[in-house]
Amino acid sequence: MTTTHIDNVNVATKANVYFDGKCVSHSFTEADGSKKSIGVILPATLTFNTGAPEIMECVAGSCEYKLDGTNVWVKSSEGEKFSVPGNSKFQIRVTEGFEAYHYICSFV
Amino acid sequence: MTTTHIDNVNVATKANVYFDGKCVSHSFTEADGSKKSIGVILPATLTFNTGAPEIMECVAGSCEYKLDGTNVWVKSSEGEKFSVPGNSKFQIRVTEGFEAYHYICSFV
Numbered sequence: 001m002t003t004t005h006i007d008n009v010n011v012a013t014k015a016n017v018y019f020d021g022k023c024v025s026h027s028f029t030e031a032d033g034s035k036k037s038i039g040v041i042l043p044a045t046l047t048f049n050t051g052a053p054e055i056m057e058c059v060a061g062s063c064e065y066k067l068d069g070t071n072v073w074v075k076s077s078e079g080e081k082f083s084v085p086g087n088s089k090f091q092i093r094v095t096e097g098f099e100a101y102h103y104i105c106s107f108v
Numbered sequence: 109m110t111t112t113h114i115d116n117v118n119v120a121t122k123a124n125v126y127f128d129g130k131c132v133s134h135s136f137t138e139a140d141g142s143k144k145s146i147g148v149i150l151p152a153t154l155t156f157n158t159g160a161p162e163i164m165e166c167v168a169g170s171c172e173y174k175l176d177g178t179n180v181w182v183k184s185s186e187g188e189k190f191s192v193p194g195n196s197k198f199q200i201r202v203t204e205g206f207e208a209y210h211y212i213c214s215f216v
Contacts, residue, residue, distance in 0.1 A: 007118045011136060013111055013167040014210045015148035021208075024132040026146055028119060038134055040123035059121040100129075102122045 002059055002079045003104060006030070006038075019046050025105070034106065041101040045093035052107040053086040063101035066091045076101075083108075110167055110187045111212060114138070114146075127154050133213070142214065149209040153201035160215040161194040171209035174199045184209075191216075 011028040016037065018024070023046060025039025041063060056065070062077040068089045076082050084090050094101050119136040124145065126132070131154060133147025149171060164173070170185040176197045184190050192198050202209050 003121055005118055005120055009117055009119055010113055010115045011117055011119055011134075011146065012113055013146050013212055015132070015146070015208070017148060017150070017208055021129055021132075021148075021150045024123070024129075024148060026119075026134050038119065038121050038123070040125060040129075040132060042125070042129045100123070100125055104121055 003057060004059065006036075006104075019044065022046060036107070037105045039103055039105065041092055041094050041103070043094045043096040043098065043100070045091060047089055047091050048084075049089045050084050050086055054084045055081055055106045055108055056084065057081045057104040057106070058101065059104060060102035061094070061099035063092050063094050065093075111165060112167065114144075114212075127152065130154060144215070145213045147211055147213065149200055149202050149211070151202045151204040151206065151208070153199060155197055155199050156192075157197045158192050158194055162192045163189055163214045163216055164192065165189045165212040165214070166209065167212060168210035169202070169207035171200050171202050173201075 008031045009028040016025045022044040023041045025037040027037045058076050058080050064073040064075050066073050116139045117136040124133045130152040131149045133145040135145045166184050166186050166188050172181040172183050174181050
């Protein structure tokens with residue numbers, strides 16, 4: 001099921017702009033103190049580095065991702081999640097002409 | 109004073125992407141029911157149409173704006189606000205090489 005809204009959060013008003021705007025997110029803190037972000041990735045192939053392990057949940061559109069050390073691109077669509085190990089990296093690609101990838105990023 | 113965070117909101121997880129990503133925002137509802145959005149405008153000159161009157165508050169970076177029916181570009185920087193009449197339009201420009209314009213948009 002897709003998480004369309006999240007209630008009772010404290011949101012940072014300044015956006016995080018990465019890769020010349022190909023990825024834009026806003027950070028927020030949930031009532032229980034957990035830190036997350038909501039964001040969007042426009043058509044591009046981008047490499048992200050992780051500190052803490054992350055869970056990426058797709059809330060609209062889709063992407064393909066490739067974890068470090070693998071050669072497999074895996075599709076992630078609305079309502080689906082994938083996990084990324086800490087101190088690692090992963091690639092996300094969104095194909096030109098397709099809808100952007102909208103996500104919630106949680107740190108675990 | 110700059111509004112860096114807003115507490116106790118219900119945020120929509122899917123971004124609003126306008127003008128091929130030159131403007132990206134996330135909508136949210138405050139505890140009192142007021143509807144707003146936080147967003148960012150990358151270097152570009154964009155024209156927006158209003159339904160309800162809007163207040164644009166700059167939370168980082170800066171822009172110049174021009175209201176419909178005027179010939180004057182006015183600068184708006186961090187901590188500053190400007191109002192736009194309803195059923196109108198306005199232009200925003202962010203100069204290439206400058207920081208993006210980060211804003212809170214309130215409907216009044």
